[in-house]
Amino acid sequence: MELNFPDFFKKDLPIRTFISKKLIGVTTDCSVQDAAKKMVEFSISSLVVLKKDKVVGFFTEGDFKKKVIAEGKSPDISVKEIMNTDLINIDINSEFKDALKEMIDKHIKHLLVEEKGKIVGVLTFIDFLDVQRQKIETFISRE
Amino acid sequence: MKILHISDSHVSSSHFKKKSLKIALSEIKKKSYDLFVHSGDLTQQGKLDEYQKAKKFFDNIPIPSVMVPGNHDKRSGGISLYKNFIGKPSGVKEIHNAVIIYVDSGVADTNDGRVGMIKYNMIKDNLKKHQTKDIKILVLHHHIVPTPRAGRERNVLSNAGDLLDLILRYDVDLVLLGHKHYPNVYKIENTVFVNAGTVSDIKTRHGDVNSYNKIDIAKNRIKVSIKRINESEREKSFSRIKKTFYYNFGKKICRIAHLSNSFISSSNKFRYTHFSKAVEKINNSEIDIVVHCGGIVEEGIRRNYELAYKYLSRIEPKIIYTPAGRDINYLGYHLFPEYFGNLDQNYIYEDILFQGVSSSQYDSPIGIIGRTERESLLREIKKRKKDFNCLFLHHNVIPIIHSREKGLLEDSGDLLKQIVDEKISLVLTGTSSHAYAVKIEDTIIVNANSLSSVYHRSVHGNSFNFIDIYENIVVVYEVNSLWGTRRILGMWAR
Numbered sequence: 090m091e092l093n094f095p096d097f098f099k100k101d102l103p104i105r106t107f108i109s110k111k112l113i114g115v116t117t118d119c120s121v122q123d124a125a126k127k128m129v130e131f132s133i134s135s136l137v138v139l140k141k142d143k144v145v146g147f148f149t150e151g152d153f154k155k156k157v158i159a160e161g162k163s164p165d166i167s168v169k170e171i172m173n174t175d176l177i178n179i180d181i182n183s184e185f186k187d188a189l190k191e192m193i194d195k196h197i198k199h200l201l202v203e204e205k206g207k208i209v210g211v212l213t214f215i216d217f218l219d220v221q222r223q224k225i226e227t228f229i230s231r232e
Numbered sequence: 233m234k235i236l237h238i239s240d241s242h243v244s245s246s247h248f249k250k251k252s253l254k255i256a257l258s259e260i261k262k263k264s265y266d267l268f269v270h271s272g273d274l275t276q277q278g279k280l281d282e283y284q285k286a287k288k289f290f291d292n293i294p295i296p297s298v299m300v301p302g303n304h305d306k307r308s309g310g311i312s313l314y315k316n317f318i319g320k321p322s323g324v325k326e327i328h329n330a331v332i333i334y335v336d337s338g339v340a341d342t343n344d345g346r347v348g349m350i351k352y353n354m355i356k357d358n359l360k361k362h363q364t365k366d367i368k369i370l371v372l373h374h375h376i377v378p379t380p381r382a383g384r385e386r387n388v389l390s391n392a393g394d395l396l397d398l399i400l401r402y403d404v405d406l407v408l409l410g411h412k413h414y415p416n417v418y419k420i421e422n423t424v425f426v427n428a429g430t431v432s433d434i435k436t437r438h439g440d441v442n443s444y445n446k447i448d449i450a451k452n453r454i455k456v457s458i459k460r461i462n463e464s465e466r467e468k469s470f471s472r473i474k475k476t477f478y479y480n481f482g483k484k485i486c487r488i489a490h491l492s493n494s495f496i497s498s499s500n501k502f503r504y505t506h507f508s509k510a511v512e513k514i515n516n517s518e519i520d521i522v523v524h525c526g527g528i529v530e531e532g533i534r535r536n537y538e539l540a541y542k543y544l545s546r547i548e549p550k551i552i553y554t555p556a557g558r559d560i561n562y563l564g565y566h567l568f569p570e571y572f573g574n575l576d577q578n579y580i581y582e583d584i585l586f587q588g589v590s591s592s593q594y595d596s597p598i599g600i601i602g603r604t605e606r607e608s609l610l611r612e613i614k615k616r617k618k619d620f621n622c623l624f625l626h627h628n629v630i631p632i633i634h635s636r637e638k639g640l641l642e643d644s645g646d647l648l649k650q651i652v653d654e655k656i657s658l659v660l661t662g663t664s665s666h667a668y669a670v671k672i673e674d675t676i677i678v679n680a681n682s683l684s685s686v687y688h689r690s691v692h693g694n695s696f697n698f699i700d701i702y703e704n705i706v707v708v709y710e711v712n713s714l715w716g717t718r719r720i721l722g723m724w725a726r
Contacts, residue, residue, distance in 0.1 A: 105403065111720075111723045112478065131707065132709070144477075208476070
């Protein structure tokens, strides 16, 4: 699908400069409830699941909604049971607009970022919205 | 990749030690270097005879070389001669899987430095173009972070904060600098910043001798060896492996709210709503200690202090303060202790010492601590022998994005060196109104944006910081004053 982006997104912006290069994770034996607590504690919307410092899964707050609450599962189950193992990655050398297109095409709000086959960061939809915040701030202060 | 890095040769008839330069250049024959770098001030006055002489030394380097002009090379209109005798002052070189971007940072006929918009964009565009390279190197003359033993710290690059941020965002591996005639190496986040001493100027600092650097970049390590001529070498080795995943945080020890530039007054420069919302957020966030890094009032007059005392009393957790210049202007020097306590405050929470130091002067945005005070302060912190300690002051010790270097301390080079050498765990500052956090070797340095002044520089609006100290990890958040939303500014293993 050809997208008509606003001017800002047409700029060549490498995602390397915007992504979070430090990822908060849980181990595979962590319960869903503890993982949710971690998201609240750090004010983040996704977590990587790690086994010996290697990413084996990824899940977002949307997965809690779909795979735990909506299905009436116990919050005591391990994250292993709900994590996504088919990881959707984007290369760190990609452009901002490519990442946005990928998110729109796949209907996702998070992308794991890889460099030379290793996960090195995460890009979230919020990263795109952050840049618009100044305008909102300026508007509020005028009111 | 092996690099021979020299700087500040100052070839001339007066300042120049030919023998020292010859010793340094003879190094090329000893090892199989891949690159020769001269980070500026090839000549003393940028004159014709000096360039003719310099050309004889640098024309026949048998390996790929990169040179940039320094402030001395641009004296007497020397930039024209530089182009004729040496070559392009800015450009890009590719060697194997490395890219070397070099830029002229001098401003003609002054000692100041500046990377103008065209050159800044040139660096950015080339970092983008070459982001897949295994090794990314930037070369310029002026130092980007304050260097030790360099005297007054006033002529760093005017846009050093922007450049520092660009370097870190693009994961540059190595930055090669000169200018201050004192060799020094820091690792900031994952980038190694190497300042070369002077290779052959008689003007060395603190009785030091001439020196040059030998750098070895391997897959997982960068080794930098400072070779003082006729003396032994000092080597520092840095890992290139980045820590990406954080999961074993351990017990939470402390949450700090870090504020600056509340700017309280009855004028419209003070944003009361932002302030009130921030107070509400602080009171509801299980804060253990609040550190206010200066700029309490808009100006140091009684009416503002009365208002500030009234408003800041609404904050429930313990608050410790350090003044900014504006807090001690006019009657402020007397009002600050009357309303908020000593100029140099300290507090111990859970065995963590929070030590404040007043860096402000009357009627001046420029800060200074002074050698005697600095040494006594560091001695006190060192005496405690605790594994986590915090120093807080108003002026920033590293350059801050989107601001000129006015916020820097005059003696920030020496302070930064002492902080790093003594492994002070956390340094909190509050100038330039932009939230920023980096780790320099073992020290985390955090600057706070303006809490509630109309004068802030962040696209995220007015903000303050939360700093969570866990047993194994430290997390720094920027919290929006109005919305209370937070985003992670940085996260590091302790």
